[in-house]
Amino acid sequence: MNRSELDFLKSAVTPDSPVFSNERVVAWIQERRNATRVDVQQVAINQLLKWEVDSVSGNIRHESGKFFAIEGIRVETNWGKVARWDQPIINQSEIGFLGFLAKKINGVLHLLIQAKIEPGNVNIVQISPTLQATKSNYTRVHQGNRPRFLEYFNGEKKVKILLDQLQSEQGARFLRKRNRNIIVQLDDDEAIEQHADFAWLTIGQLKTMMLMDNVVNMDTRTVISGIGYGTCPSPTIDYLITMSPQKAQARKMLGSLLNDDLMFHDFREILSWITRLKSSCELTVDRIALRAVRDWSLYDGVLRRSDEKYFSVIGVDVTIDNREVVRWHQPMVKPAQDGLIAFIVRPINGVYHFLVQAKLEAGNFDIIELAPTVQCLTGNYRTGHNEYSVPYINEVLSAPSHQVLLDVVQSEEGGRFYQEQNRNMIVEVGEDFPLEVDENYCWLTLNQILRLIEFNNYLNIAARSLISTVSIF
Amino acid sequence: MNRSELDFLKSAVTPDSPVFSNERVVAWIQERRNATRVDVQQVAINQLLKWEVDSVSGNIRHESGKFFAIEGIRVETNWGKVARWDQPIINQSEIGFLGFLAKKINGVLHLLIQAKIEPGNVNIVQISPTLQATKSNYTRVHQGNRPRFLEYFNGEKKVKILLDQLQSEQGARFLRKRNRNIIVQLDDDEAIEQHADFAWLTIGQLKTMMLMDNVVNMDTRTVISGIGYGTCPSPTIDYLITMSPQKAQARKMLGSLLNDDLMFHDFREILSWITRLKSSCELTVDRIALRAVRDWSLYDGVLRRSDEKYFSVIGVDVTIDNREVVRWHQPMVKPAQDGLIAFIVRPINGVYHFLVQAKLEAGNFDIIELAPTVQCLTGNYRTGHNEYSVPYINEVLSAPSHQVLLDVVQSEEGGRFYQEQNRNMIVEVGEDFPLEVDENYCWLTLNQILRLIEFNNYLNIAARSLISTVSIF
Numbered sequence: 004m005n006r007s008e009l010d011f012l013k014s015a016v017t018p019d020s021p022v023f024s025n026e027r028v029v030a031w032i033q034e035r036r037n038a039t040r041v042d043v044q045q046v047a048i049n050q051l052l053k054w055e056v057d058s059v060s061g062n063i064r065h066e067s068g069k070f071f072a073i074e075g076i077r078v079e080t081n082w083g084k085v086a087r088w089d090q091p092i093i094n095q096s097e098i099g100f101l102g103f104l105a106k107k108i109n110g111v112l113h114l115l116i117q118a119k120i121e122p123g124n125v126n127i128v129q130i131s132p133t134l135q136a137t138k139s140n141y142t143r144v145h146q147g148n149r150p151r152f153l154e155y156f157n158g159e160k161k162v163k164i165l166l167d168q169l170q171s172e173q174g175a176r177f178l179r180k181r182n183r184n185i186i187v188q189l190d191d192d193e194a195i196e197q198h199a200d201f202a203w204l205t206i207g208q209l210k211t212m213m214l215m216d217n218v219v220n221m222d223t224r225t226v227i228s229g230i231g232y233g234t235c236p237s238p239t240i241d242y243l244i245t246m247s248p249q250k251a252q253a254r255k256m257l258g259s260l261l262n263d264d265l266m267f268h269d270f271r272e273i274l275s276w277i278t279r280l281k282s283s284c285e286l287t288v289d290r291i292a293l294r295a296v297r298d299w300s301l302y303d304g305v306l307r308r309s310d311e312k313y314f315s316v317i318g319v320d321v322t323i324d325n326r327e328v329v330r331w332h333q334p335m336v337k338p339a340q341d342g343l344i345a346f347i348v349r350p351i352n353g354v355y356h357f358l359v360q361a362k363l364e365a366g367n368f369d370i371i372e373l374a375p376t377v378q379c380l381t382g383n384y385r386t387g388h389n390e391y392s393v394p395y396i397n398e399v400l401s402a403p404s405h406q407v408l409l410d411v412v413q414s415e416e417g418g419r420f421y422q423e424q425n426r427n428m429i430v431e432v433g434e435d436f437p438l439e440v441d442e443n444y445c446w447l448t449l450n451q452i453l454r455l456i457e458f459n460n461y462l463n464i465a466a467r468s469l470i471s472t473v474s475i476f
Numbered sequence: 477m478n479r480s481e482l483d484f485l486k487s488a489v490t491p492d493s494p495v496f497s498n499e500r501v502v503a504w505i506q507e508r509r510n511a512t513r514v515d516v517q518q519v520a521i522n523q524l525l526k527w528e529v530d531s532v533s534g535n536i537r538h539e540s541g542k543f544f545a546i547e548g549i550r551v552e553t554n555w556g557k558v559a560r561w562d563q564p565i566i567n568q569s570e571i572g573f574l575g576f577l578a579k580k581i582n583g584v585l586h587l588l589i590q591a592k593i594e595p596g597n598v599n600i601v602q603i604s605p606t607l608q609a610t611k612s613n614y615t616r617v618h619q620g621n622r623p624r625f626l627e628y629f630n631g632e633k634k635v636k637i638l639l640d641q642l643q644s645e646q647g648a649r650f651l652r653k654r655n656r657n658i659i660v661q662l663d664d665d666e667a668i669e670q671h672a673d674f675a676w677l678t679i680g681q682l683k684t685m686m687l688m689d690n691v692v693n694m695d696t697r698t699v700i701s702g703i704g705y706g707t708c709p710s711p712t713i714d715y716l717i718t719m720s721p722q723k724a725q726a727r728k729m730l731g732s733l734l735n736d737d738l739m740f741h742d743f744r745e746i747l748s749w750i751t752r753l754k755s756s757c758e759l760t761v762d763r764i765a766l767r768a769v770r771d772w773s774l775y776d777g778v779l780r781r782s783d784e785k786y787f788s789v790i791g792v793d794v795t796i797d798n799r800e801v802v803r804w805h806q807p808m809v810k811p812a813q814d815g816l817i818a819f820i821v822r823p824i825n826g827v828y829h830f831l832v833q834a835k836l837e838a839g840n841f842d843i844i845e846l847a848p849t850v851q852c853l854t855g856n857y858r859t860g861h862n863e864y865s866v867p868y869i870n871e872v873l874s875a876p877s878h879q880v881l882l883d884v885v886q887s888e889e890g891g892r893f894y895q896e897q898n899r900n901m902i903v904e905v906g907e908d909f910p911l912e913v914d915e916n917y918c919w920l921t922l923n924q925i926l927r928l929i930e931f932n933n934y935l936n937i938a939a940r941s942l943i944s945t946v947s948i949f
Contacts, residue, residue: 005742098755158752167748169755183755185748269478274930275640275658279631282571282642282656368842369932457747458931459842 007165008233014112016243016476018207022108025211035118035128040324043122047304048318051332061294063334069139071095073316073334075296079287082363089296092178092366097138101222102156102185104133113203121417122321123335125424129220155187162187168229169459174364176336184226213472216412228467231453235260247476256475258354259448265352267446276445280361281370288365314338335421344465345377345399345428349436356446372463402430409472427469480638481706487585489716489949491680495581498684508591508601513797516595520777521791524805534767536807542612544568546789546807548769552760555836562769565651565839570611574695575629575658577606586676594890595794596808598897602693628660635660641702642932647837657699686945689885701940704926708733720949729948731827732921738825740919749918753834759843787811808894817938818850818872818901822909829919845936875903882945900942
């Protein structure tokens with residue numbers, strides 16, 4: 004455990020802070036919501052201002068060629084039950100920043116959060132990173148709309164880097180999209196410009212806020228998920244357990260930070276499992292014209308499947324009335340229904356192990372990424388009338404309440420997804436739950452997951468969303 | 477340091493073995509060479525049996541659609557001095573096995589090596605892994621030509637996995653090609669079938685053989701490079717240093733296995749450096765018809781650049797006369813001249829640090845990989861009349877002999893490359909060598925490099941070739 008890992012740990016076990024108390028955070032977000040009016044009107048895609056539907060390919064793109072485009076892909080694979088399909092996909096090749104400024108205040112690391120408005124957000128305003136900017140945003144900026152605090156992230160100002168990773172977005176919606184997840188630390192005595200939309204919170208406070216529906220946005224959650232604590236000395240763990248309000252649970256979670264002896268699989272076995280699956284899986288993704296995508300069509304100004312499953316792409320006219328009024332048009336992805344993502348955790352040798360699923364998604368950077376035990380982002384899981392059975396869904400949905408460690412609704416990113424929400428669950432199962440699992444599942448401890456996240460494209464965004472909420476305290 | 481890391485370390489510091497002494501290895505390879513006759517005749521590409529030049533695209537492919545194909549790519553990037561180019565590339569999407577059987581003999585781990593004939597090999601026979609097989613080889617096999625020992629690698633037999641990684645091939649020649657580098661361990665008392673082409677060697681013996689020109693093939697070297705030793709306790713290091721014939725050098729190399737305190741950069745800074753470069757680098761690689769590749773043409777049965785630079789693709793008629801006579805046709809890549817790959821190492825705090833270069837190659841899986849300080853695989857480096865200056869090349873070529881830690885000629889893989897050789901060098905520089913380096917270079921210790929290799933696609937095959945030869949002893 005090095006110095007910054009210890010700082011992260013200390014901040015993560017600080018669930019409230021005198022700097023800006025949880026009570027104030029809640030009131031502040033509510034005040035920002037009240038002060039903001041967002042009007043989103045649906046518009047036919049072919050009538051979006053500054054957007055065009057290509058007359059040959061049917062692809063939907065911005066007239067500048069920047070931002071993003073909706074195109075088609077044709078997928079073939081030997082993985083799972085569906086061997087080939089076509090689908091629309093968002094092509095946004097730029098790597099954007101999801102960045103936090105960090106600073107020690109009263110000896111505890113705090114992150115600078117932003118109350119940010121996004122058109123697709125449930126509840127309009129959510130907690131976001133200090134900087135959330137695409138390359139189009141931050142490279143071709145006029146003086147006026149340069150993103151605030153950019154200079155701490157683009158190398159202009161000298162800072163200490165605590166975390167700096169390329170992490171994936173939704174592989175079923177984006178073609179190989181990644182963002183730079185980054186946390187940089189200011190000197191303790193370095194002052195920054197105050198602003199009403201920004202506040203300093205501990206990591207523990209952010210985790211507390213994540214227990215409420217739709218308060219912390221996806222971009223925040225993915226950065227938080229990347230924070231690792233290394234291997235902790237036993238006395239540190241013991242001390243934290245005595246401090247924790249839920250000692251039994253803290254012991255099972257913190258135990259994974261001890262050392263490798265208590266782990267069901269050693270790390271080499273886990274890497275070998277991933278290698279084996281990537282080697283046997285064949286995946287071909289060809290970019291095709293949106294017009295050539297089978298089963299999908301642009302009809303009545305909406306891009307949708309003939310059976311209306313999964314999602315549609317709609318056009319929206321957005322007006323945001325906050326301190327000033329801004330208005331623009333853009334396409335957005337609208338889900339057919341809400342989804343469910345859930346981890347099953349089971350104590351093995353007294354340490355929680357997460358049942359991780361290796362999942363192929365067509366837009367993945369490297370074939371498969373590790374996903375939650377259950378991920379049916381677009382599945383009709385409530386009725387049970389799904390054409391594909393979802394393993395472990397009954398164990399999740401029928402868990403008695405005392406075994407439900409987490410049950411909260413979280414949004415997808417509000418700049419591309421229109422009011423898309425997923426139920427996020429973590430469910431504990433007992434020692435009677437079978438350790439033997441199918442080839443595409445594996446038991447990992449929290450620390451093993453965090454160690455993989457450190458490298459790019461191992462954990463998918465749904466898994467990271469859940470991991471970000473895990474309280475080690 | 478876990479059990480298998482200790483076994484690897486022990487084997488790596490055993491430079492000879494009574495099981496099959498170095499003297500016997502050399503004699504055995506020579507005997508295999510004498511007993512083998514390989515005849516390679518150049519044939520026009522359009523006259524290769526079972527291969528065809530597509531009448532529309534000009535792509536060169538096998539009539540079965542399997543094995544590999546020669547296609548074109550069009551590259552655009554903001555990296556380096558050349559913003560766009562076209563080139564032919566080998567498209568071989570299958571993931572093959574490069575696998576070693578391992579077994580403890582007299583308490584020391586030995587690897588089962590094969591004396592293997594490849595048509596492109598300098599010296600015909602080289603030391604190769606136990607199993608070297610493409611998916612076409614091992615999935616559609618008749619009883620007769622099933623690769624030997626396949627059952628230990630494909631899950632049929634239960635074995636202990638010591639290493640299992642997906643590693644890249646030459647990014648300037650292959651489009652996103654990777655192989656599964658794997659070492660599996662037999663029980664100490666498990667007997668396997670004896671065969672005159674196979675022998676058990678320690679890792680230290682393999683490193684000894686790598687000091688001779690063109691004895692150990694590339695596939696062996698890439699697997700050996702993936703072997704990590706973890707973090708060693710100080711007494712183990714001290715003991716090894718006392719045993720080593722070159723104590724001063726052993727101390728500087730083994731010091732990197734101690735702990736992170738002596739490292740010039742901590743691991744987080746290194747990951748951040750890679751993330752920053754990947755984020756700022758733009759690379760677009762479009763697959764195009766070979767016929768559309770600018771500056772290249774199929775003329776007189778050879779695919780070449782108009783200025784004959786870099787490489788050509790030739791057709792060959794291969795006859796191998798060993799125990800039986802086999803004959804086939806195939807295309808091969810032929811280099812325009814030999815290349816040079818070299819690491820500069822510098823002691824910092826008494827520990828060797830390698831000057832690593834971040835390098836973009838069009839076929840890379842993830843934009844850039846870490847390369848040797850100098851890599852001019854195809855550059856005309858000897859004359860100095862290169863259109864692109866090669867940083868650090870003078871420091872490498874003019875190093876006094878007592879600072880040259882390694883200087884040996886090694887071959888590229890002999891199944892695709894025709895007599896392609898590179899001079900492999902490691903050169904030590906003094907403490908007056910500047911620590912400040914350009915943005916695309918960074919100082920890493922051996923252990924930091926080994927830690928990155930554990931994950932896929934961080935170190936390129938040239939860097940891994942050099943790292944495999946590093947004697948920690």
